[in-house]
Amino acid sequence: MKESLLLGAEAVALGAIDAGISGVYAYPGTPSTEITEFIQKSKEAKEKNIRSKWCCNEKTAYEAALGMSYAGKRSIVCMKHVGLNACADAFMNSAITGTNGGLVLVVADDPSQHSSQNEQDSRMYGKFSMLPLLEPSNQQEAYECVHYGLDLSEQMRLPVILRVTTRLSHSRSVIKNRKCHEQNPLQAKLEINRWVTLPGFAKKQYKSLVEKQEELESISEQSPFLxxxxxxxxxxxxxxxxxxxxxxxxxxxxxxxxxxxxxxxxxxxxxxxxxxxxxxxxxxxxxxxxxxxxxxxxxxxxxxxxxxxxxxxxxxxxxxxxxxxxxxLGVEPTKAAEMPSFMVNRPPALCNGCSHRDTFEALNKAMSQFADRHVFGDIGCYTLGALKPFESITATVDMGASITMAKGAADAGLHPAVAVIGDSTFTHSGMTGLLDAVNENTKMTVIISDNSTTAMTGGQDSAGTNKLHLICKGLGVDEKHIRTILPLKSHLDENVQILTEEINYDGVSVILAQRECVQTAMRNKKKKAND
Amino acid sequence: MIKNIILSGVGGQGILTIASIIDLAAMHSGLNVKQAEVHGMSQRGGDVQSNLRISDEEIYSDLIPKGKADIILAMEPLEALRYLPYLQKDGIIITASAPFKNIPNYPDENQVIETIKNSGFKHIIIDSDEIAKNLSARSLNVVIAGAVAPIIGIDSNVMKDSVKELFAAKGEEIVAMNVKAFETGVEYNKNL
The missing domain is CATH 3.40.50.920 (Rossmann fold)
Incomplete structure (x- = not known):
């Protein structure tokens, strides 16, 4: 037996490796990111050939994990709570098809909204889907729950949800390993009546899901975690x-x-x-x-x-x-010292030298020429562009919404209609919205603030790196109106000029504001020096 | 035995390195450890803290209750004061002296230091400039780890071994620099 000091998220990852998964599928999102990162860095996972690259979004991740389950192997799929909304279609219908190889959905909730738009409780999704859900109390249980969940998934032929929250995911404790489970062999079977969700089949599958509830409850009554x-x-x-x-x-x-x-x-x-x-x-x-x-x-x-x-x-x-x-529980609080009255908050801010800073500066200058200054933002570090000193962004809702909301506002007659979206968020769920805009030649401008990484979650690979120009062109944006700018102080005037031209263009334009994230650049430099 | 420690600073100042040194030493000493940390958006220049608990008994909560912290370890004096409500009455504040001013309304820095000195709590204020001059500004966190070593309930030599273990991959020179930083910290504690 080995002991290691791990974050709750890492305990989940180690549990998955030891429980014989053949793949992890995920899109980064706080507080779930470290699960996949741990597997990506694990020597053991590499030796076992466990698939672990980041996916474009939670839906592609969930469906791929389900595909691995279809083929008979074990997989986990990891995301933050709001990510489950993005893949809810796949998730809900996987309760209808059921699984073959064990499938555990790890969803990390963020009560107190430390890094999230809401504090939705994924246990609701458990009830909604009628799937079994595990909720560990500590890191060791999180480790055990992955083993148990994958076994349960294979026993009941259903996906199993593992719900963790920020404090468990981001807190370390000593984890004791247990014996490893071998990976399943490839064993895809033809079971059309389970896996094809035509109403005729799906009705029977839904009935079977409802009928399983009694057994699931009795399994909960014998749960080792009760x-x-x-x-x-x-x-x-x-x-x-x-x-x-x-x-x-x-x-x-x-x-x-x-x-x-x-x-x-x-x-x-x-x-x-x-x-x-x-x-x-x-x-x-x-x-x-x-x-x-x-x-x-x-x-x-x-x-x-x-x-x-x-x-x-x-x-x-x-x-x-x-x-x-x-x-x-009726206990008097301990008498404690108070914070001094001069205490001030220290809110997060964009890093010094961050490319988003220069993009916002140029955008603000360009927008100052117009009466209306509405800018639809998205999810990432650049959401901070809503705050001082920039106050550029005026709306942010969910991944990819900048483009589609700008489109709807443009349809309503708003001009300028400007969207600001990061490179990773664009490939997560911005591309389809851009196609909507192209198909109607909507008068709007999309700024892809491309720092070649998924920065807010700590610099994970971004699916569209070096492909953004081609993607926009492929979606049908007129190449003359896909403009690349270098967000640097020395380019400010030129960038304002380009932005102004494109905002005034009567159609869809895309500005690629490209400069590497300073944090990633620093890490890469360090890594190079160490090698 | 239980020790509750709050580590605090600004995103990027290296409080998690201090935590790793203590975590490793506690694990090697056969103690239970829980250490909650902050990831995500607040790491971008915001205030960050880590709740570190070591004990020979089972530890339940990942978070330290108010008024139950034994030690505040801070990379920056304002961030030390932010967690005063967590410090127990015999608690100790160990902080670096230099303010980290990335906000426009940072309070008067003399007032910040004086408040620590007059807080009624035992305290060690580590002269950041001196450390930067004699060692390196980047080793300040390891100096702080050294300063807490004699009072944490773990053998200081086990802590020192953790420093060596943690930096081993970065080469002998880095290990030596950090061991020196750790020993400098231990000296600071003698003035408590």
Whole structure:
């Protein structure tokens, strides 16, 4: 047995390698990125020939992982919570087809929105898809859950969801390995009635999915991750996933003795919950994310025993922590020093020397000639262009939306209609929107701020590097209106000129603002020096 | 034994290297470790912190409760003060002296340092300029790791071995520089 100090995300990755996956499929997204990165850097994964390159987006990733499962091999697919929205079509219908080789979807939620637009709870997707979901409490369980999840997937012939959250994914702990599972052989079978989702077949598959629910529940009741911590008194806690740690922290620090039922697998284990609820007068439901279990247990008649987020005993918004848990459990907060009154925030900012800075400077100058200054932004470091000192971007919603929103606004008569999108976000889900614009020759300008990397998540390979000009041309943008600029101070006047010309052009234009990310450039330089 | 440590600084200052040195030493000493860190957007010049917990018992929470941190290790004095509500009453602040000013409204730097000195907490303020002059500005984080070594509940020599292990791949020269930085830090602790 080996011991290693790993992030929760890395524990998932190691679990997947040891559990015999043949491929990992993913698009970077905080807090899930480190799973795939770990496998990419692992010597063992290389020796085992585990496929690990980044995908264009979560949908291509999910479908490829499902294809590997179809062929009989084990795979995992990893993404952040909002990434699951991007692949929801593939995901939901994989519950209809089911799997052949084990398939685990690892989805990393971000309560408190440290690096995200929302704090959606992926356990909702578990319920929505009727697929089993695992929610580990600590890093070792995260490791174990991958083994268990892949086995369960093969046993039930369904994808299994593994939900982690920021604090688990980005916290290190010592992980003990267990015995490795060999990779599955190639064993693609013709099972048209399962894998072709024509209504005639899909109806039967859907019925089979519904019929499996009872068995899934009984498996949850025997889950190795279900745990009862005995105690005394008439007040008790049901703790899901990571919330268990905060509950136990408070229990340990204050020598408390209340009973705790730990839930780490869904559908909920009805038997244990019913027995537990019957025994106590008051039950606090502690869960990270939405009050899903709490709402279910309260029911329409609002069971008065249940306490939690809906009655304000715990915070409804934002992640849990040991301090809010202590208060919820009736412990007086520790008296502590206060922050000095002169304390100020230190918000994130674009790096010094970042190419986006020069792009925004040029864009602001060009836009200052027009009465309306609406710029549709996208998801990446450059979203910070909405803040001071640039305040260039006026809307940002989801991956790829800059182009399509600019198009809709242009259709409504807005001019200038400008989109700013990063290179990786463009190939993630901007290309199809550009084709929509080309097909109607919409009067709009798309700036692809191309730093040749997926910068915000730490510099992963970007699918469109060196291909962007060709892609835009291939989508039908008039080559005369695909202009490349070098975002540097010394090129400011020229860049403003080009931007102005293209904003005034009566059709679709693309500006490729190309300069390497300074962080990536620095890392590459260091790497070269070390080699 | 449990030690709760908050490491703080600005994205890019190298607090995770300090964490790695302590993590490794704790693991080699057979202790349990939990270390929560910040990834993603805040790394772009924002304030960053890491909650590091080592114990011979099971550690549950990845986050340190308020008023339970034994030590604040900061690469920058304002970032040391940001986590004061986490420090227990006998806690210690160890910080580098030089402010990192990447915001327009950084408070008066003398006031920042004086607040640490008058906080009522034990403190070690490491002269960043001196370190930059005598060693290298880049080894400041390892100096801070050295300064905490004698009070962390792990054998200082095990910590020093972790420094060697961590930098081994970068060659002997880098290892020697960092060992020297670590020892400089240990000396600072003697003035506590």
């Amino acid at each position: 745990k009862l911590v005995n105690g005394s008194g008439k007040k008790a806690v049901i703790a899901c996933g990571l919330a268990f740690n905060y509950v136990m922290e408070v229990r340990q620090n204050n020598n408390l003795d209340f009973p705790v039922l730990k839930i780490s697998q869904y559908p909920l284990p009805t038997k244990q919950i019913a027995d537990f609820l019957a025994k106590y007068d008051e039950v606090l439901v502690a869960e990270e994310g939405y009050p899903i279990v709490e709402e279910y247990l309260r029911g329409f008649s609002n069971n008065p025993k249940i306490k939690g987020k809906l009655d304000g005993v715990l915070n409804r918004i934002g992640e849990l922590n040991p301090d809010v848990m202590a208060i919820a």
